[in-house]
Amino acid sequence: MYTQKVMEAFQNPKNVGEIEDYDGMGMIGSEACGDIMQVFIKVENGVITDAKFKTFGCAAAIATSSTATEMIKGMTVDEALAVTNKKVIDVLGGLPPQKIHCSVLAEQAIKAAIEDYKSRAANA
Amino acid sequence: MENRIYLDHAATTPVDPRVLQKMLPYFTEKFGNPNSQHAFGRETVTAVDDARDTVAALIGAKPSEIYFTSGGTEADNWALRGAAHAFASRGKHLIVSAVEHPAMIATAKELQKEGFSVTFAEVDEYGAVDMAKLERAIRPDTTFVGVMTANNEVGTIQPVREIAALCKSRGVAFFTDAVQAAGALPLNVGDMGADMLSFSGHKFYGPKGVGVLYVRSGLRIGRIITGGHQERSMRGGTTNVAGVVGLAEALRLACAEQAQSAAYVSALRDRFIARVLKEIPYIKLNGHPQNRLPANANFSFRYVEGESLLFSLDLNGIAVSSGSACSSGSLEPSHVLLAMGLPEGLAHGSVRFTFGKDNTMAEVDRTVDVLKETVVKLRALSPLFPKELKNEVFPQEA
The missing domain is CATH 3.40.640.10 (Type I PLP-dependent aspartate aminotransferase-like (Major domain))
Incomplete structure (x- = not known):
């Protein structure tokens, strides 16, 4: 049911962990729903220089977390806001229909991290 | 494989x-x-x-x-x-x-x-x-x-x-x-x-x-x-x-062959349960401790989602099933575990192991060993795992 790329990203996820001195952090989901994603970003001159995540969730949630954080590194925050779950799914070669909702988590967590970064920057 | x-x-x-x-x-x-x-x-x-x-x-x-x-x-x-x-x-x-x-x-x-x-x-x-x-x-x-x-x-x-x-x-x-x-x-x-x-x-x-x-x-x-x-x-x-x-x-x-099969699979299952309880912390055995089918073991692993555990074991050639929402194809975790009063987080983290007459003790041991590695790996990934706890498992008793 999962593509080879999904299983690979799930088995060897990239960017796992936390950034101590992060510039933005977003956390989406709930334990009750069975998936939670936490994203940390480091931003310099409007460019995301580092991104890390922690995810409680299924193989699809972990694979999309890894791929999405990999995609936004090097992007400007505005470019990163345009990274949709559909783009992440395309990079992974597709997800089973019942798993699409799991990929929305990564998109939302990244958006939340960027919101957090923007509000911190505005208040700085 | x-x-x-x-x-x-x-x-x-x-x-x-x-x-x-x-x-x-x-x-x-x-x-x-x-x-x-x-x-x-x-x-x-x-x-x-x-x-x-x-x-x-x-x-x-x-x-x-x-x-x-x-x-x-x-x-x-x-x-x-x-x-x-x-x-x-x-x-x-x-x-x-x-x-x-x-x-x-x-x-x-x-x-x-x-x-x-x-x-x-x-x-x-x-x-x-x-x-x-x-x-x-x-x-x-x-x-x-x-x-x-x-x-x-x-x-x-x-x-x-x-x-x-x-x-x-x-x-x-x-x-x-x-x-x-x-x-x-x-x-x-x-x-x-x-x-x-x-x-x-x-x-x-x-x-x-x-x-x-x-x-x-x-x-x-x-x-x-x-x-x-x-x-x-x-x-x-x-x-x-x-x-x-x-x-x-x-x-x-x-x-x-009922009596002999039940004795054989329950011996496998009992060793599995005993090792998991001793060697992996923050878990819950679901179901009645004694009054249960001879082949069945069901655990919830805290801070870990069941489907990700299922696929990690699958990548190691071990086939199990899970009561997590993501395994069932619905958004709800197991209705059985919820009816038993399990919090949703634990219900999402449940995995069922059911043994059969062709399984061996060596397979039980290999499964526990792989499970320990997998649980540590997934807990390291989990935003729910509390920082004050040590992400560890314990060695098998000699």
Whole structure:
């Protein structure tokens, strides 16, 4: 049911962990729903220089977390806001229909991290 | 993959080669339709009759009380729907336990839409039906109580005899879904006091696509599959001859070898449970600690989601199942674990391991070793794992 790329990203996820001195952090989901994603970003001159995540969730949630954080590194925050779950799914070669909702988590967590970064920057 | 380890025997089992041998002639040379009048048909009638006699004798029933179906789901649908409709003039209240298989739960919900009133009988923390609550739930218009013999997810064995006695005293038909119990526990409809009972061939090393509904003689339920005169006009459809032959042989072998198989798989299971409890922290054994099916172990691993654990084990060649929402294809975690009062987080983190007669102690040990690595890896990924805790597992005792 999962593509080879999904299983690979799930088995060897990239960017796992936390950034101590992060510039933005977003956390989406709930334990009750069975998936939670936490994203940390480091931003310099409007460019995301580092991104890390922690995810409680299924193989699809972990694979999309890894791929999405990999995609936004090097992007400007505005470019990163345009990274949709559909783009992440395309990079992974597709997800089973019942798993699409799991990929929305990564998109939302990244958006939340960027919101957090923007509000911190505005208040700085 | 080499050295695969199959620990999902509650989902299905491989067909025993002895069973397959009995079935094979009925695909090729003895292919006749038992409804046909000629010799080709007649030779298969004998096979179906023999299978029915065998099954009846093994569960303490009469051959006329045995109906062959396409499996456990059809038998469950039939028992519930057939009883509900046949007894509707006496009352339209039905009781099924909250931990029944979806074959029962979904059918009960359909019947609600048709105007039946349904009570989902509550269970205790181990998944056993609360007898006091069940007794209070029975109303004058209750016609049917359905409680499984043992639960498919957590393995808890239900107090079937007590439930049967209660139903008898209140004049309510009692059905038990014995799909998980057949082959694993001694099964006798008289001892159990069941008015109706279902099981399926593929859970005890028989073929898929064939099951049984026992209906006590004198109890008249409605049909759900209309068609020809098969199964004494109660269930249309050409008999799955090879299937019923295989089911009967598999049940015969399972009953003959029941005590020894149960001792063997429970020894594997007990070692597995003992090692997991000692070596992996922050876990919960789901289901009753003793009063459970011999093959079943079910754990919730805190801070870890069950489907990710399932696929991590799968990548290591180990096959298990999970009660997480993501495994079930719905957004809800296991209804069984929620009915037992488990918090949703723990329900999402549940994994079922069901052992079989071909598993070995070495496989049990390898599974625990892989499980330990996997749980540590997934907890390191989990935003829920508390920073003040150490993400560790403990060595196996010498």
